[in-house]
Amino acid sequence: MPEKKSLVRSLGLQYVVAIVIASVVGSGVYKKVAPMADGLHSSGWVLIAWALAGLVTLFGALSYAEITGLLADTGGEYAYFKKIYNRFFAFIYGWSLFTVANTAAISSIAYVSAESLNNIIGLPQLFPAAASFTIGGVFYPFDNFTVKLIAILIILILTWVNTRTVKTGAGFGNALVLLVIVGILVIIIFGLGSSGANIGRSMSLTTSNAGPVTISAVFTAMLAAFWAYQGWNNIGYVGGEVKNPHKVIPIGIAVGLGIIILLYLLINATYLSVLPVGRFEQIHAAGNQIAAVEVVRSFWGSQGAAFISLLIFVTTLGCTHAQILTCARPYYAMANEGLFFKSAGQLNKSNVPQKALLMQGIWAAVLVLSGSFDQLTDMSIFAIFIFYGANGLGVFILRRTMKDAVRPYKAWGYPVIPALYVIFCALFLVNTFVTRPREAIIGLVLMLTGVPLFYWLKKRDWTSLK
DSSP: OOOOOOOOOOOOHHHHHHHHHHHHHHSEEEHHHHHHHHHHHHHHHHHHHHHHHHHHHHHHHHHHHHHHHHOBBBBBHHHHHHHOOOHHHHHHHHHHHHIIIIHHHHHHHHHHHHHHHHHOOOOOOGGGGGGTTOOOHHHHHHTTTHHHHHHHHHHHHHHHHHTTTTTHHHHHHHHHHHHHHHHHHHHHHHTTTTTTOHHHHTOOOOOOOOTOOHHHHHHHHHHHHHHHTTTTTGGGGGGGGSSSHHHHHHHHHHHHHHHHHHHHHHHHHHHHHHOOOOHHHHHHHHOOOHHHHHHHHHHHHHHHHHHHHHHHHHHHHHHHHHHHHHHHHHHHHHHTTTOOOOOGGGGOTSSSSHHHHHHHHHHHHHHHTOHHHHHHHHHHHHHHHHHHHHHHHHHHHHHHHHSSSOOOOOOTTTHHHHHHHHHHHHHHHHHHHHHOHHHHHHHHHHTTTTTHHHHHHTTTTGGGGG
16 A cells, blocks of 8 residues: 655744744734724723733744644644643634635635735626525625625635745745835834824824723623634644744744734734724725725825725735644544544645645635625634633643653743633633623534534445545
8 A cells, every 4th residue: 555645844933923923914904903993992092901901912822832732733723722721622623714715815815915905906796686685684695796706816826825835835925925015114114204193193092982891891802802813823734844843932932922012012003003993994984995005095085095904915914824724634633533524634745735725725715705804804713712711721731641751841930820811711601601692602603504514424424425
C-alpha cells in the first residue's frame, strides 16, 4: 500500500505572524465603529470598548498560548479539546466551526469585500424585484444579490487558491498583510493631520443622547469589537504545518495581537477625531454605508472614497483568504478520526486538504445568502465565545492532568488572568442572549445539530462514507 500523505511543516515565525494578522484584520476595523457609536453615543466610550475587547482578547490569547505550546497539532482546539475534555466536546466544537463559527466568519468578511469591490466598479443590482422574498421573515437571500454573488465568487476563487501548496497560500497572505498595514497607516497619518481632526473629540466621554452608558451597552459594543479581533486562534489549526510549533505559535500570537491592538486603537481614534459620534450613528442608521469610507471621504473627497474602498477590498480579501487557509484544517483532522466525511481527510498532490476546503467553501457560500453582515458576525462571535471560555478553563484542567509536562510557555498571570477570562466569556454569552436573542438562538441551534449527528455516527461505519 502507498504511504499515507502527511502535512508538511513549512511555516516559520514570519508566516505565523502574518497569518495571525491576516486572520484578524478584516471588515471590523472599517465598519464596527458605527454600531458601537450607535450603542454607546460617546467617542471616548467607543475607544474604551475597543481597549477592553483588546485586553480580554489578549487574556484569552495568553491562556491559549499555554495550551497550544503544550499540545500544538493540526486542527487547533479540536485536537486540544479531545485531550482536555473528550471526543464528544471536540466534535461539537468542530461541527460548530463548520456550521456557523468559521463559515459565517468567511461569509461575512467576503460580503464586505464584495461590497467594497462593488463600490469601485458599480455593478447593477440583480433581481431587485425579488429583494423582499423572505424565508421565515428572517432570511432574505435575494436582498443585495449582486454583492452576495460577488462574495460567493470570492469565496470559491480563494478556496481554489488555497488548494495549491500551503506556502503559496501563506505567501499570498503575506503580501496582502503588508499592503493592509501600509494603507491603515496612511489613513492614520493623513486623518490625524487633516484640518477637521480633533483628537480631544475622540476622548470625550460625553454622550450624544445625554443618557448614561450602561454595562450592558458596553458589553454589546464589545460584541462588535470582538468581531474585529476574531480569528487570532486560527493559527492553531495549521499547527501541523508550522516549524517548531510549541515555541513559534505562542510567540506569533503575542506579536501579531500586539500589532493588531495598537493599529485598532490608532485607527479608531482617527475616525472619532475626524467625525463626531453623531455622524457614526447616522452611518449606522443608513445601513448601507461603511464608516471608514465616510471618514476618508470627509478629508480626501471622492478620490479618498475610492482609495479606502480599494483598501477595504484588499484587507477583507486577505482576511477571507487567511480564514479559508486555516479553517479547513479541523475538518481534515476530524475526518481522519471518522468524525467527518472521509474524503475531507484526504490530501491532494500538494499535501493540502482540498476536499475539506471545497466543503467549507460551498457551505460558506450558502451562508452568504442567509443573512446580512451584522447578523452573520453576531452568530459567529456568539458561537466561538463558548469555546473561548472552554479554552480558558482548559488551562486549569491541564495544570492538573498534565502537571509534570514541559510547558514552553506558561499563561501569564495564572490563575487570575485565565479565571477572569472564563468569567467574562460566561457574562458575555448571557448578555448576547439578552441583547441579540435571534442571532444567539440561530447560532445555538446550528451548533446543537451536531449532538444527534455525533450519536448517529457512533452507530454507523462513518469512515466508509465518501
